[in-house]
Amino acid sequence: MAATKSMSVVARWRPLVDSEDSISEISRTTTQKAGDKDGNLLLHSVSIARQTDNTAATFTRNKPQTWTSSAAFRAVFQPDDDNQILYDKVVTPAVPHVLQGGRSSVFAYGHSGSGKTHTILGYDDKADGLYLLAAQQLFAAVTEWNSTNSTTTDTRLGLGFRLFEMRKKMAVDLLDGHKECHVREGADGRVHIRGETQMLEGGKVRVSPIVQQCCWSYLEFCEALTTALAGRSVGSSSVHRQSSRTHAILELEIVSAALVTARExxxxxxxxxxxxxxxxxxxxxxxxxxxxxxxxxxxxxxxxxxxxxxxxxxxxxxxxxxxxxxxxxxxxxxxxLIASRVAPSLGGKMVFVDLAGAEYHQDSTTGPRQASVRQTPQERQEAQQINTDLLALKEVMRAWSSNQPRIPFRSSALTMVLREHFVASTDGHSTMIVTVSPSDEQYAATLNSLKYGSLVGMVKA
Known part of the structure; x- marks a missing residue:
């Protein structure tokens, strides 16, 4: 039987924050329908409408304007659903696959301030982000394997992680002093992320790959991750005071010392x-x-x-x-080494992509045009690049899920970097989490996010 390819899409409503207590909430409902002929898969459609009077409602004889998505969402999480609930339903089902050497990808998409980074990395100082919960579960599994198998220093399992940002057309390695790395497609058709070129003795030329830091305990991993994340690029944009201005890619891989040495x-x-x-x-x-x-x-x-x-x-x-x-x-x-199956989980990967905040202005479908948010020239340039990347990613996801013969990976540096994970994830272990705000003031941005998720999720292999 041919392997299936699909991108599961879920929606997550964040709670209102303290500063939004006086703001009306978007009216929203969720309906379910069978996603296959046997009724084994339930899909959800989302309907939203504005509550305030200064929208299209005043132009349609006070009849509220409602938008309804296609039945494209595998689940819809409510504001009181915490990260653990999300993790149990979205990530946990993919862990056995990763422990058999497979791959899983999780994308967080949404407008600035909708909760993407909090979903992936956690809330404030709490270690409840999906990335940390996944590392904790994988470390528990490899620790058990190490304790029940006769391991040597070479065969003992640990976790290697990479953490880098996509900034314009470059990758910035957060584990290597923010060094800029070039994204190149090699003669073998694979995409390589290369750092600085070093001249060595004897005329040797070393082009360092992006750094993978290997950790042998969860505590060691948390310390290394905290140090790396301290350098993530965030900015106080006009839309959100602590907005991620780059796409962050966090990769976990089950490794052994022998595998690390072989790659060196x-x-x-x-x-x-x-x-x-x-x-x-x-x-x-x-x-x-x-x-x-x-x-x-x-x-x-x-x-x-x-x-x-x-x-x-x-x-x-x-x-x-x-x-x-x-x-x-x-x-x-x-x-x-990977194919030897000495440890079935060796080489298994879990990738989390915290996409930069998508920022859209109001369009004609959401009512009379309001005053657009003032942006600095730098913010406008950043927003243009971010939205270009997100459009390219959507087209890649749709082409990949529908088995099209040509997938436009070269459309952006972001999609080139993610190519390896799409090609390897041919069994449905890929999920997009669309984070949305219930604030009526952010209705236009929420609508655009749900439209994006609906377009991706409605394509089924």
Whole structure:
């Protein structure tokens, strides 16, 4: 049976905050319907309407304007549903899959101030974010495995995590001093995130990959995460005083010391290959250049006074092939370690994406146009890039879920980085959490968020 591909979408209403006590709430209802012919899957549609009088209601003989989504949401969480409830229903079902070496992805989408970061990372100093709850559960599983299996230092399991932001078209590594990393697609079709280039002894050139920090206890992980998150880019935008201005990607992977060492060997072999490959290219260009001359009337002709030293070219190519084979062997060793199933969970990944706040202005469907929020030029530029990324992500999700032959991963750096997780997540363990505000003042933003989630969730494989 072919693997299914689908993006589950859930909605989460946040509670009103203290400063919103005097503000009316959006009128909202949820209805259910069977999502398959056997009635085994329930899907939800959401209906919302404004309560205030300064909207389209005054232009439609006081009849409230209501918008209803398609039946696209797997669940709708209410303001009094805490993160633990959300985790139990959204993330916990994917944990057994990750512990068998699979992948799971969770996206948090919504406008600024709707509760995305609090959902992923938790509320204030409480360790109740989905990311921390997942790390806690995975550490419990690997600790049990370590205690019941005869492990060595090399085979003992732990968690490796990566934490980086997507800022414009660059990745910023929060585990490596905020170093900017380039996002590139390699000849193998895979997307690589590379840091600074370092010149080493012997002509070696090392291009460091994005850092993965390995932790062997939950306490060690929490300390490392706290330090890394202290450098996350937030800003006091016109929409929200503590708004995330970048997309944050948090990746958990079950690793062993042997796997970490094997991956380091790949980087070392690549650093050895770079100068050898460059030398082979330089020799080929040099010999080919000497072998031709410019004709008086233009164009090129073979140089009668020089014979291309093909033996020299072949020797350099042979040397390059030898080092390429060393890289291939190191990469194969990594694959063999994961495929060996010594620990079934080795290589299992869980990825959390805290998307930057989507910021939209009121449109004609929500009533008479209100005064738009004043934004600084920097905020406008940031908002344009954020919305470009989110549009690209929506199109990727729709193409991926509907099995289209071409998925537009190259539309943005964000979707290029997430390509690996989409390609590997072919069994439905991907969820988008659409966070929305019940504040009537944020009706337009809430409407746009629900529309986005509805478009993604209505596509079923």
């Amino acid at each position: 060997a790949v980087v070392d072999r690549l650093s050895e290959l770079v100068p050898v490959g460059k030398r082979a290219t330089d020799i080929s260009i040099e010999e080919q250049t000497k072998g031709i001359v410019l004709k008086p009337g233009g164009g090129w002709a073979p140089n009668p006074d020089y014979t291309v030293n093909q033996e020299r070219i072949d020797a350099a190519e042979a040397e390059k092939n030898k080092f390429e084979a060393r890289v291939a062997d190191a990469e194969a060793h990594v694959d063999d």
